Amino acid sequence: MRLRGRQIDCVRGGRAVFSGLDFEASSSHALAVIGPNGSGKTSLLRLIAGLLVPAGGSVALEGGADELTLPEQAHYLGHRDALKPALSVLENLSFWRDFLGGDASDPNESLAKVGLAHATHLPAAYLSAGQRRRLSIARLLAVRRPVWLLDEPTSALDAAGQDLFAGLMQGHLARGGIIVAATHAPLGIEADELRMGGGK
Amino acid sequence: MTALAALIRRDIRIALRVGGGALIGVLFFLTVTVLMPFALGPDLALLTRLGPSILWLGALLASLLTLDRLFTSDHEDGSLDLIVMGRTPLELACAAKALAHWLAAGLPLILATPVLGLMLNLDATATSAVALTLLVGTPALTFIGMIGAALAVTLHRGGLLLAVLVLPLSIPVLIFGVAASQAAISGPLPFGTPFSILCAISLVSFVIGPFAAAASLRHGLD
Amino acid sequence: MTLIDLANPTKFLSLTGRILPWLAGVTAILLTIGLYQAAMAPDDYQQGATVKIMFIHVPNAWLSMFVWGVMSLAALGTLVWRHPLADVAAKAAAPIGAAFTFLALVTGSLWGRPMWGTYWQWDARLTSVLILFLMYLGLIALWRAVDDPSRAARAAAILTLVGALNLPIIKFSVDWWNTLHQPASVLRMGGSTLDRAFLIPLLVMAVGFSLLFVTLHLAAMRNEILRRRVRSLQIMQASQQAA
Numbered sequence: 001m002r003l004r005g006r007q008i009d010c011v012r013g014g015r016a017v018f019s020g021l022d023f024e025a026s027s028s029h030a031l032a033v034i035g036p037n038g039s040g041k042t043s044l045l046r047l048i049a050g051l052l053v054p055a056g057g058s059v060a061l062e063g064g065a066d067e068l069t070l071p072e073q074a075h076y077l078g079h080r081d082a083l084k085p086a087l088s089v090l091e092n093l094s095f096w097r098d099f100l101g102g103d104a105s106d107p108n109e110s111l112a113k114v115g116l117a118h119a120t121h122l123p124a125a126y127l128s129a130g131q132r133r134r135l136s137i138a139r140l141l142a143v144r145r146p147v148w149l150l151d152e153p154t155s156a157l158d159a160a161g162q163d164l165f166a167g168l169m170q171g172h173l174a175r176g177g178i179i180v181a182a183t184h185a186p187l188g189i190e191a192d193e194l195r196m197g198g199g200k
Numbered sequence: 201m202t203a204l205a206a207l208i209r210r211d212i213r214i215a216l217r218v219g220g221g222a223l224i225g226v227l228f229f230l231t232v233t234v235l236m237p238f239a240l241g242p243d244l245a246l247l248t249r250l251g252p253s254i255l256w257l258g259a260l261l262a263s264l265l266t267l268d269r270l271f272t273s274d275h276e277d278g279s280l281d282l283i284v285m286g287r288t289p290l291e292l293a294c295a296a297k298a299l300a301h302w303l304a305a306g307l308p309l310i311l312a313t314p315v316l317g318l319m320l321n322l323d324a325t326a327t328s329a330v331a332l333t334l335l336v337g338t339p340a341l342t343f344i345g346m347i348g349a350a351l352a353v354t355l356h357r358g359g360l361l362l363a364v365l366v367l368p369l370s371i372p373v374l375i376f377g378v379a380a381s382q383a384a385i386s387g388p389l390p391f392g393t394p395f396s397i398l399c400a401i402s403l404v405s406f407v408i409g410p411f412a413a414a415a416s417l418r419h420g421l422d
Numbered sequence: 423m424t425l426i427d428l429a430n431p432t433k434f435l436s437l438t439g440r441i442l443p444w445l446a447g448v449t450a451i452l453l454t455i456g457l458y459q460a461a462m463a464p465d466d467y468q469q470g471a472t473v474k475i476m477f478i479h480v481p482n483a484w485l486s487m488f489v490w491g492v493m494s495l496a497a498l499g500t501l502v503w504r505h506p507l508a509d510v511a512a513k514a515a516a517p518i519g520a521a522f523t524f525l526a527l528v529t530g531s532l533w534g535r536p537m538w539g540t541y542w543q544w545d546a547r548l549t550s551v552l553i554l555f556l557m558y559l560g561l562i563a564l565w566r567a568v569d570d571p572s573r574a575a576r577a578a579a580i581l582t583l584v585g586a587l588n589l590p591i592i593k594f595s596v597d598w599w600n601t602l603h604q605p606a607s608v609l610r611m612g613g614s615t616l617d618r619a620f621l622i623p624l625l626v627m628a629v630g631f632s633l634l635f636v637t638l639h640l641a642a643m644r645n646e647i648l649r650r651r652v653r654s655l656q657i658m659q660a661s662q663q664a665a
Contacts, residue, residue, distance in 0.1 A: 082281070085569070227563055231556055238599060
């Protein structure tokens with residue numbers, strides 16, 4: 001499997017964020033997108049996730065499932081945690097598992113893996129920022145999708161959480177997954193680098 | 201189907217829990233209806249004559265004003281991004297959200313109608329005619345209002361702007377809803393004629409609403 | 423036992439736990455006596471047996487306003503003295519007050535049915551009670567809108583006090599609106615010239631219903647205190663890191 005972007009132009013609000021961008025990430029490899037603020041890291045991830053339309057160029061997943069589009073095979077972990085405070089931790093995760101569909105696993109198991117087994121029946125409103133992030137990460141485990149698009153995944157995580165997440169990313173790569181992560185901090189795993197904003 | 205059922209279940213749960221606004225709509229309906237006699241006077245004969253119109257206006261405002269947060273809350277917490285990336289077509293997801301909203305906020309309005317009918321001195325026939333037309337008409341209001349709710353995401357604005365955008369679109373529903381109720385009460389038109397048109401408007405809105413909302417949401421994401 | 427001691431929720435729980443069964447017992451006895459006397463009371467020469475609805479209606483109508491008064495005191499407690507039990511008391515009272523107001527409305531309209539020929543007439547008293555009912559519902563909606571009870575308490579306290587100040591104005595306006603449109607109400611509820619045969623059961627019922635309110639209110643306050651404890655325990659549980 002190979003995720004490939006060719007000659008991507010991104011224009012937002014009349015401003016060219018980046019242009020002519022090429023990148024490539026293949027199975028079992030992680031790509032760390034680095035660069036200063038405003039260089040378009042988040043835009044690139046949202047573009048791959050199908051949430052933004054590129055002004056030019058294309059992104060494609062070669063060797064993925066034929067009947068599915070790229071966004072349907074990708075997980076997007078953004079700044080916002082996509083949690084409903086009124087629902088319990090388990091209800092939040094079960095909803096995303098049922099809604100995203102596909103190759104799903106037991107949500108209780110995923111919660112245990114991110115260290116939230118003790119809180120499954122508590123309202124998500126009671127969680128701290130770090131715990132909310134852990135719950136979002138559990139979503140990546142509850143539904144298996146080959147491409148992980150991570151935007152500052154380790155923000156709000158403590159040292160133990162970062163180690164835990166590095167382990168989960170290793171596991172994903174070991175199963176042949178692809179990770180594209182926008183980050184300022186080291187990811188804790190081996191990754192190729194894509195520098196943004198320097199050339200222009 | 202599991203995906204849509206999960207979405208409906210989640211939205212209804214949120215609406216019924218603490219902080220959800222399912223019953224605010226009924227309360228609004230109740231308050232608006234109770235306000236009318238203060239403006240019109242307590243003459244029961246007059247209220248009986250105007251009853252169906254009062255109930256329809258109240259239900260119209262109540263069902264549109266509660267739509268404000270249909271998509272914005274999902275947009276603010278990032279859920280909308282993931283809904284767009286799901287394997288379910290966005291149009292169906294929009295329809296599911298509208299259906300959930302109608303079940304949580306629209307259906308209670310119809311259940312409250314008999315009580316309010318009593319206060320406006322409507323007899324059993326009139327009350328059931330209004331309740332029946334509301335049962336058919338309020339889904340249309342929700343599905344039309346959903347377009348405005350989706351535009352609110354694109355425009356980063358909600359509230360009154362939404363009402364200004366959507367209220368004109370809901371005029372046909374109001375016309376035929378009230379006409380059908382009046383026809384059942386006093387004639388001279390047969391009830392079936394305006395009622396069938398009301399049903400037709402609802403069916404059309406089930407198609408137009410989700411497509412327009414989904415198109416608006418796709419452009420609204422950034 | 424002083425007010426300071428009662429401010430401690432634990433002491434409040436143990437004290438009310440001992441009082442509640444007695445209170446419930448006395449309430450039941452009073453209501454039984456009151457209902458029996460009401461049933462035995464003679465029929466009115468004009469209204470016949472329907473006058474007996476009065477024995478339920480008047481205490482409910484009286485309590486609907488009394489409970490708002492209790493909530494206003496509690497609201498002062500929240501805003502001025504920051505008494506820890508004040509917002510618990512205010513929150514617990516709202517649904518009970520709404521229930522009494524609702525019963526006053528239902529019994530009022532049942533009473534009006536043989537007089538007016540309809541269940542509802544925009545009579546000045548009934549209409550005022552209806553507005554009070556809407557205000558109760560609004561207050562409950564406000565309590566339910568915010569998850570954190572201490573944040574909701576401030577807003578609810580302000581709304582309760584504004585409501586208390588507004589109630590006389592609303593009452594006056596409704597009276598004025600009503601007399602503008604129609605002659606004085608057909609139905610005179612509870613005039614001052616009540617016969618002793620009516621007055622005594624009515625008083626017994628009024629005291630019985632007031633005790634019913636106190637009983638329900640204390641029980642609801644206990645529930646609310648326990649609910650808040652569950653909530654803080656859950657927050658503590660959430661903050662524990664998994665081993």
